[in-house]
Amino acid sequence: MSDVTSRPLGRADTAGSRATTRSTTRRGYSRDTVETRLFRVLRWVVIATLLLVTLFPFYYMILLSVRSLDEVLRDPGTLIISPGELDLSTYAEVLRPGSEGGQGFLRFMANSAMVALGTVALTLLIALPGAYAVSRLRFFGHRQVSALFLSVYLFPSILLAVPLFVFFSRVGLRGELVGLLLVYVSQIVAVAIYMLRNYFDTIPVSLEEAAAIDGCGRLGIMWRISLPLAMPAIMANALFIFMIAWNEFLFALLFLIEDRDRWTVSLGLSQLSGSIEVPTTVLMAGSVIITLPIIIVFLATERLLVAGLTAGAEKG
Amino acid sequence: MTAGAPERTDRRGRGRSGAGRAHGSLRRAEARAGLALITPTLIIVLVVVVVPILWTILLAFQDVRLLNLRRAGIFDPLTLDNVRAVLQSDDFVPSLLTTLAYSVFGTGLAILFGLVAALALRGAFRGRTFVRAAVLLPYVAPVVAVTFAWRTMLNPQFGVVNELGVEFFGWDAPVAFLSERSASVSILGLDISLPVALMTVIAFEAWRSFPFAFLFLTARLQAAPATLEEAARVDGATPTQRFRYIILPQLMPTIAVLAVLRFIWTFNSFDDIYLLTGGGAGTEVISVRVFNFLTARGDIGLASAQALVLAVILALLVGLYLRRFATREETSA
Numbered sequence: 001m002s003d004v005t006s007r008p009l010g011r012a013d014t015a016g017s018r019a020t021t022r023s024t025t026r027r028g029y030s031r032d033t034v035e036t037r038l039f040r041v042l043r044w045v046v047i048a049t050l051l052l053v054t055l056f057p058f059y060y061m062i063l064l065s066v067r068s069l070d071e072v073l074r075d076p077g078t079l080i081i082s083p084g085e086l087d088l089s090t091y092a093e094v095l096r097p098g099s100e101g102g103q104g105f106l107r108f109m110a111n112s113a114m115v116a117l118g119t120v121a122l123t124l125l126i127a128l129p130g131a132y133a134v135s136r137l138r139f140f141g142h143r144q145v146s147a148l149f150l151s152v153y154l155f156p157s158i159l160l161a162v163p164l165f166v167f168f169s170r171v172g173l174r175g176e177l178v179g180l181l182l183v184y185v186s187q188i189v190a191v192a193i194y195m196l197r198n199y200f201d202t203i204p205v206s207l208e209e210a211a212a213i214d215g216c217g218r219l220g221i222m223w224r225i226s227l228p229l230a231m232p233a234i235m236a237n238a239l240f241i242f243m244i245a246w247n248e249f250l251f252a253l254l255f256l257i258e259d260r261d262r263w264t265v266s267l268g269l270s271q272l273s274g275s276i277e278v279p280t281t282v283l284m285a286g287s288v289i290i291t292l293p294i295i296i297v298f299l300a301t302e303r304l305l306v307a308g309l310t311a312g313a314e315k316g
Numbered sequence: 317m318t319a320g321a322p323e324r325t326d327r328r329g330r331g332r333s334g335a336g337r338a339h340g341s342l343r344r345a346e347a348r349a350g351l352a353l354i355t356p357t358l359i360i361v362l363v364v365v366v367v368p369i370l371w372t373i374l375l376a377f378q379d380v381r382l383l384n385l386r387r388a389g390i391f392d393p394l395t396l397d398n399v400r401a402v403l404q405s406d407d408f409v410p411s412l413l414t415t416l417a418y419s420v421f422g423t424g425l426a427i428l429f430g431l432v433a434a435l436a437l438r439g440a441f442r443g444r445t446f447v448r449a450a451v452l453l454p455y456v457a458p459v460v461a462v463t464f465a466w467r468t469m470l471n472p473q474f475g476v477v478n479e480l481g482v483e484f485f486g487w488d489a490p491v492a493f494l495s496e497r498s499a500s501v502s503i504l505g506l507d508i509s510l511p512v513a514l515m516t517v518i519a520f521e522a523w524r525s526f527p528f529a530f531l532f533l534t535a536r537l538q539a540a541p542a543t544l545e546e547a548a549r550v551d552g553a554t555p556t557q558r559f560r561y562i563i564l565p566q567l568m569p570t571i572a573v574l575a576v577l578r579f580i581w582t583f584n585s586f587d588d589i590y591l592l593t594g595g596g597a598g599t600e601v602i603s604v605r606v607f608n609f610l611t612a613r614g615d616i617g618l619a620s621a622q623a624l625v626l627a628v629i630l631a632l633l634v635g636l637y638l639r640r641f642a643t644r645e646e647t648s649a
Contacts, residue, residue, distance in 0.1 A: 035555045046436040047447060053523065054450050057465045058457070060476060064468065077479040126360060129353035138343070139350030149357070152365050156584035156630070158603040159623040162610055163368035163375060169385060186364035189357055218349055247458040249587045254611075266460040270591060273464050280468055287461035298456045302449050306531060 061291070065090055065284040072281060090285035098260070103278060105286050107261065108268035112290075115177050115264060116245035119184040120238045127189050128234070131196035132222055136205070149190035157187070157250060165254050174255050177262060183255075184245050192237055199233035200226065236304035239297050246294060265290040375620035382614035398621035407600070412629070415601040418518055418589070419582040425522035427574055430529025431567070435559075437530075438537055448534075455527035463591035466520055470494055497598040513597035517589050521582060529574050536570040537563070572641060576634060583630050602626045 063079065064072060068087045071078075096102020134142055164183060165174065173179035203226065211225050227234075252267040263271065269286050272278045298305070377394045402408060433451055437444060454462065469475050470493040478490035491499070496512040540563065548558050586603040589595060595604035602622065609619035 032552070032554045039555050043436050043439075046432060050433055050436070050451055051447060054453055054527075057462060057469065058453065060469055061461070061465045073474050076474040076476060077483060079476070126356045130357040133350040133353035137346050137350030137353070139347040139354070142350060142354075145354060149361060152361060155365070155369060156603060156623065156627055158584065158586055158606045159372055159627050160365065160368045162606070162616060162620045162623055163371040164364070165610065166375070166380075166385065166616060167368065167371075182360070182364055186360050189360060193357065243456060247460075249460055249591070266458055269458075269460045269464060273467075280474075283464065284468070287458075287464050291457050291461045294456055294458060295453065298452070299449060302452070306452075306535075 058291070061284055061287050064281050065288050067281060069279045069281045087281075090279075090282045091289070094282050094286040094289065103268075103272060103282065103286065104260070105265070105268060105289060108263050108265045109290070111177065111262060112246055112264040112266070115181055115184065116242045118177075118181045119188065119245040120241045122181065122185050123188050123192050123241050124234065124238060126185065127192035127196055127237075128227070129222075130189070131193045131200055132226060134193060135197045135200035136208070136226075149193060152190055161250065161254055164251075168255060175259050175262060177256075180251055180255055180264075183251050184248060188241050188244055192241060195237055195240070196230065196233055199230055203229050232304055236301055236307070239301045240305055243294055243297060246290075372620045372623055375616055376624045377621075378617050380616040380620075382616060385616065395617075398617040399625070401618060402621045402625055407605070410598075411600050411602055411605055414514060414599060415583060415603075415626075417514065418521065418599075418601055419579050421518045422521035422525070422582045423575060423578040425518065426525040426578055427529045427571060429522055429526035430531075430533055430574075431571075433526065433530045434533035434537055435563075437534070451530055452527045454524050455531075459524070459587045460591060462524065463520070463588065467494060467592060470516065494593050495597050511598055513593055513599050517592050517599050520592060521585070521588055524588065525578060525582070529578065532570055532574055533567060536567055540566050576637065579637075580630065580634060583633075584626070 063081060066086050066088060067078075067081060068085075071085065092102070094103045094105045096104070097107060098104040133139065134145055160183075168174035168176075168179045173182075207229070208221050208225050211221050216224065247266060248264075249266045249270065252264045253270070256262045256264065256267055257271070265286075269283065269290060272286070273283050376398055377396065378392045379395055379397065380392070437447060437451070469477050472478055472490040472492045475490075477493070478487070481487040482490060491512065493516040494513055498509045499512050500507045500509045545558055545562050548562050553561065584603060585601075586607060589599050589601055590604055590607065593599045595601070595608065603626065606619050606623045606626065609615050609622055613619075
């Protein structure tokens with residue numbers, strides 16, 4: 001190693017911190033110093049890069065949504081906007097219904113909100129008893145059942161797309177929001193059960209046993225004891241499900257494309273961005289509008305979500 | 317704790333056989349309740365997931381098109397035409413290779429970036445909570461919105477990336493990141509042909525999914541005992557050595573699981589590529605082909621066969637990986 005050149009450095013350091021009684025050779029110590037200093041700098045470089053790379057596309061989204069199209073075309077490289085240039089008419093246009101010359105995003109948002117909230121309600125209704133059963137009750141196959149559900153989750157969704165397309169076409173559910181809702185519930189329920197079960201496992205059984213001894217029935221225990229205790233996990237789950245349903249694209253594209261009144265936000269944005277007539281700045285306003293609810297939900301619940309998602313991961 | 321005591325004396329008082337019977341019926345009641353509670357989940361997964369998967373297998377061997385869908389039935393004659401058409405198609409092998417390159421590099425880069433991010437954000441500092449939340453944004457934001465932002469950023473006419481590239485980095489001309497199949501670049505006198513569009517979608521995939529790897533690796537890092545590293549530090553291990561011999565071995569199981577999960581999801585992914593390039597310019601992965609067979613051609617049989625081939629190839633690859641991984645675990649143990 002280059003210990004000749006770095007020796008003065010190492011000696012200065014040992015002199016400066018006599019308290020550290022490390023039984024290392026001087027050579028190892030100097031390499032240690034060099035590396036430590038290098039990584040101290042590199043770390044900040046990485047953090048700055050991370051922030052730039054993750055936030056820039058969102059910043060650009062907002063930036064374009066408040067600039068006029070002419071300005072963007074004339075000067076595409078501008079990254080800072082003066083307050084005088086601010087143009088919020090794009091937001092009005094993207095929200096206004098199609099009959100009034102807008103893009104009808106309000107309608108799309110209503111559709112998405114209906115599907116997403118319906119998915120949340122139905123998934124929780126199904127997954128809560130399921131997760132409770134898997135966590136608390138011993139029944140035939142209770143160990144295998146969640147692994148089975150999760151394995152289903154690994155199948156390509158495009159594999160399901162074809163037969164569901166055929167099936168919904170034949171029973172007349174294609175083009176209906178209800179059909180989409182059913183598909184979403186089936187896609188999410190496995191993960192929801194997995195996350196909720198992990199939480200139920202952390203609640204001491206003794207609380208439930210105490211309630212049972214006080215004469216509470218099985219349903220009473222679930223309703224009065226387990227459910228209130230699991231509330232944080234239920235909230236995190238509800239928001240996680242909401243995010244997935246709000247963001248989903250493939251099935252919305254397959255099932256709802258023919259009827260513009262039923263489009264969800266994802267489908268609406270993707271369809272309009274394919275056409276030339278709608279200005280990019282207006283669609284950027286649309287992107288901001290459909291991203292905002294997700295970011296708000298995410299920031300409000302980040303800690304809960306992260307804990308719920310990664311439960312079990314620390315066991316390796 | 318205290319509640320258990322009277323029950324025990326009671327059971328002992330009643331004698332062994334009585335207690336056993338009561339216990340057995342309790343067990344049965346418990347099993348019945350468990351099955352009743354899990355039944356709604358079972359039904360919806362069966363009806364909307366399992367049956368459709370089985371049906372895909374059937375459809376793959378039938379001649380069904382959107383046009384004759386009304387007349388088509390479950391008992392239509394079986395045929396191998398669809399599978400043959402899929403496997404013999406000229407585009408099949410290139411498309412498979414594209415899918416593989418996309419999944420391998422997408423997964424690898426996502427895990428690598430996730431690892432770097434997790435290590436950089438490991439020590440506490442002011443504003444770490446904010447940075448963590450920011451890092452997770454690409455993963456939670458709607459895919460349609462972020463692909464649209466990327467498409468605009470990379471646009472050759474008015475995208476900011478090309479504008480800055482031409483102005484500050486001395487690019488000769490704007491690069492059509494998402495519509496150029498390949499471009500030759502000369503590095504040190506060597507002309508190398510780069511698949512521009514494919515590299516761009518891989519970069520996007522890494523950008524969008526590295527937060528997932530970051531999340532899991534961070535969780536694992538938090539559980540790693542500090543004493544091990546402290547001991548290594550006392551013994552004179554440098555930061556790189558501590559990473560190589562202390563941290564990385566602890567992270568390996570998590571990385572292995574991440575690799576499988578991310579590979580499966582990337583292999584199956586449809587949204588990102590469909591929204592970025594529509595499958596053009598050498599980025600047609602298999603799931604986009606399935607979609608095109610279904611909607612553009614209206615050939616349900618062909619689409620099913622292609623989807624089935626995708627699933628089988630994926631199952632083989634994952635099976636091989638898991639087997640290798642399992643044997644390696646055994647030998648190292």
